[in-house]
Amino acid sequence: MSRLSAGGARRRVGSTDVLAVVPPPVTVRVPAKVNLHLSVGDVRPDGYHELVTVFQALSLTDEVTVAVADDPGVEVHGEGAATVPTDASNLAWRAVQALAERTGRDPYDPKVRVVIRKGIPVAGGMAGGSADAAATLVGLAALWKLDMTRDELAEVGARLGSDVPFALYGNTALGAGRGERLVPVLGRHTFHWVVALDRRGLSTPDVYRELDRLRAESRPPRVGAVEPVLEALATGDPRQLALLLGNDLQSAAVSLRPSLRRTLRAGVAAGALAGIVSGSGPTCAFLCADGASAVRVAAELSGAGVCRTVRVAQGPVPGARVVACEEPTRPTPPEVHA
Numbered sequence: 001m002s003r004l005s006a007g008g009a010r011r012r013v014g015s016t017d018v019l020a021v022v023p024p025p026v027t028v029r030v031p032a033k034v035n036l037h038l039s040v041g042d043v044r045p046d047g048y049h050e051l052v053t054v055f056q057a058l059s060l061t062d063e064v065t066v067a068v069a070d071d072p073g074v075e076v077h078g079e080g081a082a083t084v085p086t087d088a089s090n091l092a093w094r095a096v097q098a099l100a101e102r103t104g105r106d107p108y109d110p111k112v113r114v115v116i117r118k119g120i121p122v123a124g125g126m127a128g129g130s131a132d133a134a135a136t137l138v139g140l141a142a143l144w145k146l147d148m149t150r151d152e153l154a155e156v157g158a159r160l161g162s163d164v165p166f167a168l169y170g171n172t173a174l175g176a177g178r179g180e181r182l183v184p185v186l187g188r189h190t191f192h193w194v195v196a197l198d199r200r201g202l203s204t205p206d207v208y209r210e211l212d213r214l215r216a217e218s219r220p221p222r223v224g225a226v227e228p229v230l231e232a233l234a235t236g237d238p239r240q241l242a243l244l245l246g247n248d249l250q251s252a253a254v255s256l257r258p259s260l261r262r263t264l265r266a267g268v269a270a271g272a273l274a275g276i277v278s279g280s281g282p283t284c285a286f287l288c289a290d291g292a293s294a295v296r297v298a299a300e301l302s303g304a305g306v307c308r309t310v311r312v313a314q315g316p317v318p319g320a321r322v323v324a325c326e327e328p329t330r331p332t333p334p335e336v337h338a
């Protein structure tokens, strides 16, 4: 891993020796999401589908460090890292360029290095790339000392991906439009989840296309109204919520990856209250009665041979937030020396 600059650095500016204080690297933790309810409407002229969704942020997280560096770029570590691009197509790098442009910096030479540690499954329908973009926006806002609200960061984020604004806010939220228009759903209850990660990812556009194809030739099931889901969230009763989990993309994900049917059945057979494909899949999320039950379900499911690996998670958790900002340890010397 390349070194990230921290603390003060001496530079010559003309005939003056300047101590430029390089800001310390900023590390941001950002959660994965699951859609508790995902109602997909018609395709819009811009190619996106109109959604009504309820997002919940789960305690599966990525960590993203942004730092001033003379070797700009992105590096990715952790599970699935080898499949994540480190070129300009990485969503975190696109976030750097978008925020640089928005704040009058050079988007092609932003002098920033981004280090991503993946804990969120890649191409798993849990918004991993969007999470990294959101974390990068929050990290850069701190690194560059920007006076921007989360709403303003979300405006920049929405242009990068429909799931980016939610990763900024976290917790539980009702999403509309293409998923970027959010209203917080308040609640004091914690829900316990088991997530089953598949061996290979699924492409989000492919899953939406498959749903359009299925709808053109038959009538795949559609989720009901969102209001009962919001009521169940307010009661905090996982049994009530379990009955209402629904995802219009599930039939499309299962059509592209029929083995998911077996995974969903195995989770319920292992004792989960209900299982659902997370977003565009192929990760399956299982709602459990409590923390102890989640641990039991995870143990049984991991022995069932239906998925690559299994994780226990809780939700809701907060959105992207700074967890470390290493201040230089030595006292700051005067800024300019003759």
Ligand SMILES: C[C@](O)(CO)[C@H](O)COP(=O)(O)OP(=O)(O)OC[C@H]1O[C@@H](n2ccc(N)nc2=O)[C@H](O)[C@@H]1O
Pocket (backbone or CB within 6 Å): 035, 038, 047, 048, 049, 050, 051, 053, 125, 127, 130, 160, 161, 162, 163, 164, 177, 178, 179, 204, 205, 208, 279, 280
């Ligand atoms: C499946 C979900 O994760 C549910 O929250 C999201 O809808 C996907 O959000 P995302 O990965 O941030 O997706 P984007 O990067 O905005 O869009 C990727 C592609 O997914 C499809 N897409 C996405 C969102 C949406 N409301 N309708 C769509 O049809 C489009 O083909 C789009 O080109």
Ligand SMILES: Nc1ncnc2c1ncn2[C@@H]1O[C@H](COP(=O)(O)OP(=O)(O)OP(=O)(O)O)[C@@H](O)[C@H]1O
Pocket (backbone or CB within 6 Å): 083, 084, 085, 089, 090, 091, 092, 116, 121, 122, 123, 124, 125, 126, 127, 128, 129, 130, 132, 133, 163, 201, 202, 204, 279, 280, 281
């Ligand atoms: N920082 C990133 N992390 C993960 N994938 C990235 C990143 N940047 C770009 N990608 C690309 O995006 C693709 C989708 O990855 P991601 O993990 O975001 O999928 P996802 O969780 O299914 O997304 P969503 O749930 O938002 O539809 C990957 O196959 C990868 O090529």
